[in-house]
Amino acid sequence: MRILYIGVHSHQGWGAEFWLIKAFHDIDIEYELLDYRKDFNYLSNNQINKLIDSKSNTCDLIFLQRGDNLSPEIFNNIKIPIVFWSTEPIQLKHDVDRLLNSNIFSWIFVHSYSCLERVQDEFQHLKSKISVMHNAAPKEKIHFTNNKNIFSVFNRSLSWRRRFWLLPSRKRVRIIKGRYGNDYYNDLRSAEIAINIHYSCNNLDDFESGIFEAMASGCLVVSEKLNKQTLIDLNMENAIVQIKTPFDLNNKLQYLEKRPLTIENYQKEAKQAIHTNTWHDRAKVMKHKFEEICDK
Numbered sequence: 001m002r003i004l005y006i007g008v009h010s011h012q013g014w015g016a017e018f019w020l021i022k023a024f025h026d027i028d029i030e031y032e033l034l035d036y037r038k039d040f041n042y043l044s045n046n047q048i049n050k051l052i053d054s055k056s057n058t059c060d061l062i063f064l065q066r067g068d069n070l071s072p073e074i075f076n077n078i079k080i081p082i083v084f085w086s087t088e089p090i091q092l093k094h095d096v097d098r099l100l101n102s103n104i105f106s107w108i109f110v111h112s113y114s115c116l117e118r119v120q121d122e123f124q125h126l127k128s129k130i131s132v133m134h135n136a137a138p139k140e141k142i143h144f145t146n147n148k149n150i151f152s153v154f155n156r157s158l159s160w161r162r163r164f165w166l167l168p169s170r171k172r173v174r175i176i177k178g179r180y181g182n183d184y185y186n187d188l189r190s191a192e193i194a195i196n197i198h199y200s201c202n203n204l205d206d207f208e209s210g211i212f213e214a215m216a217s218g219c220l221v222v223s224e225k226l227n228k229q230t231l232i233d234l235n236m237e238n239a240i241v242q243i244k245t246p247f248d249l250n251n252k253l254q255y256l257e258k259r260p261l262t263i264e265n266y267q268k269e270a271k272q273a274i275h276t277n278t279w280h281d282r283a284k285v286m287k288h289k290f291e292e293i294c295d296k
Contacts, residue, residue: 001028001029001030001060001061001287001290001291001294002029002030002031002032002058002059002060003024003029003030003031003032003059003060003061003062003063003290004031004032004034004052004055004056004059004061004062004063005017005020005021005024005031005032005033005034005063005065006033006034006035006036006052006062006063006064006065006067007033007034007035007036007063007064007065007066008035008036008037008065008066009021009033009034009035009038010035010037010038013181014180014181016065016087016135016136016209016279017065019136019138019139019140019279020279020282020283020286021033022138022140022279023139023278023279023280023282023283024283024287026280026283027280027283027284027287029283029287029290032055032056032058032059034051034052034055036067036070039051040070040074045071045073045074048074049073049074049075049076049077049078052074052075052078053077053078056078056080059080060080060081060290060294061080061081061082061083061290061293061294062075062078062080062081062082062083063082063083063085063286063290064082064083064084064085064099065084065085065087066085066086066087066088066096067084067086067096067099068088068093068095068096069095069096070096070098070099071098072098072099072101072102072104075104078104081106081107081293081294082104082105082106083105083106083107083108083109083286083289083290083293084096084099084105084107084108084109085108085109085133086100086108086109086110086111086115087111088111089111089112089114089115089203089206090110090111090115090118090119091114091115091117091118091202091203092200092202092203100119100122100123100126101123103125105126105129106129106293107129107130107131107289107293108126108129108130108131109130109131109132109133109286110130110131110132110133111132111133111206112132112203112205112206112207112227112230113132113205113227113229113230114203114205115132116130116131116132132230132233133282133285133286134207134230134233134234134277134282135207135208135209135211135212136209136212136277136278136279136281136282137209137212137213137215137216137274137277137278137279138213138216138278138279139278139279139280141185141213141216141217142216142274142275142278143185143189143216143217143218144189144217144218144271145189145218147189147190148189148190148191148192148218149190150174150187150190150191150192151172151174151191151192151193151253151257152169152172152173152174152191152192152193152194152195152222152253153173153174153175153176153187153188153190153191153193153194153195153219154166154173154174154175154176154194154195154197155175155176155177155179155184155187155188155194156196156197156199156208156210157177157199158175158177159199159200161197161198161199161200161201162197162199164246165197165224165246165249166195166197166246166249167246168246168247168249168250169195169246169249169250169253172250172253172254172257173195173253174191184213185213185217188213188214188217188218188219189217189218191214191217191219192219192220192260192263192267193219193220193221193222193253193256193263194210194211194214194217194219194220194221194222195221195222195223195249196208196210196211196214196221196222196223196224197223197224198224204224204225205226205227205230207226207227207230207234211223211240212274212277215239215270215271215273215274216274218267218270218271219267219270220241220256220263220266220267220270221239221240221241221270222240222241222242222243222249222252222253222256223240223241223242223243224242224243224244224249225242225243225244226240226242234273234277235273235276236269236270236273236277238269239266239269239270239272239273240266240270241256241266
C-alpha cells in the first residue's frame with residue numbers, strides 16, 4: 001500500500017507525524033509526503049489541487065492530518081479515497097469545519113469522545129464513518145530506569161488553569177519549562193511521578209500525548225479526572241491516579257510521598273499498559289482502515 005500523507009512534516013524528533021512515518025515504514029506502508037504549511041504556502045487552491053493530483057497518481061489513498069484552514073476545494077476531482085485525522089479538539093477549534101462540512105472523506109479519525117459527539121451532532125453525514133484515534137507513545141522512546149531523583153514533575157506548557165491547580169502542591173512538584181526533545185524525556189525519566197492537568201476547562205476529556213510520554217518514561221501519572229471510556233480503550237483504568245481538585249492533588253502527593261511501594265505498583269501497571277499504546281499500534285489500526293476502504 002502507498003499513501004499520500006499530508007501533514008506537518010517539518011518536526012524532527014517529535015510530533016505524531018514524525019513517529020507515524022517511522023511506524024508506517026515498519027509495517028510496510030509506503031508514503032509520499034506533503035507538508036501543507038510549507039508546500040502549500042503562497043499557492044492558490046487550484047495550484048494546490050494540481051500538486052495533490054500529481055503527487056497522488058501513484059498512491060492508493062490520501063491521508064490528511066490536522067489540515068487547519070484548508071479548503072475542501074483542493075481535493076476537487078481527486079479519484080482516490082481520502083482519510084482525515086483531526087488531531088486537535090474540534091469542540092474548541094473550528095478551523096476544519098469547512099472540511100467537515102464537505103463530502104470528500106471516506107473516513108475520519110477524531111481526537112476525543114467530545115470531538116466525536118460534536119461531529120455526530122453537527123456533521124451528521126459523517127456519523128457512519130468516524131471513530132476516535134487516541135494519542136500514543138513512540139515505541140522508540142519507551143525507556144525505564146531506576147535512577148530517579150525527582151519526586152514529581154510538571155513539564156508541560158503552563159496555562160493559567162494549570163498554574164491554579166499546581167499552586168497548593170508547589171512544594172512537592174518541580175515545574176520545568178522550555179525543555180524539549182531529549183531534555184524533556186530525561187526530565188520525565190528522572191521523576192517518580194508526572195502530573196497531568198487539563199490545559200482548558202473547555203477540554204476536560206483530552207488525553208494528551210504527554211501522558212503517554214510520561215508512562216513510557218517510567219512515571220506514575222497523577223492526573224485530573226480523565227474520560228472513563230478512554231481509560232477503558234487504553235486499558236489504563238488501574239495505571240493512573242486521578243484527582244478531583246487542586247487540594248486533592250496536594251493531599252495525594254503527600255500520601256504517595258510516604259508510600260514508595262504504592263508508587264512502584266502503579267508504575268508497573270503503567271509500564272504494562274504503554275507497550276500496547278504506541279504509535280506503531282495506532283499505525284496498525286490505520287492500516288487496517290486504509291485497506292478496508294481501498295477494498296470497497
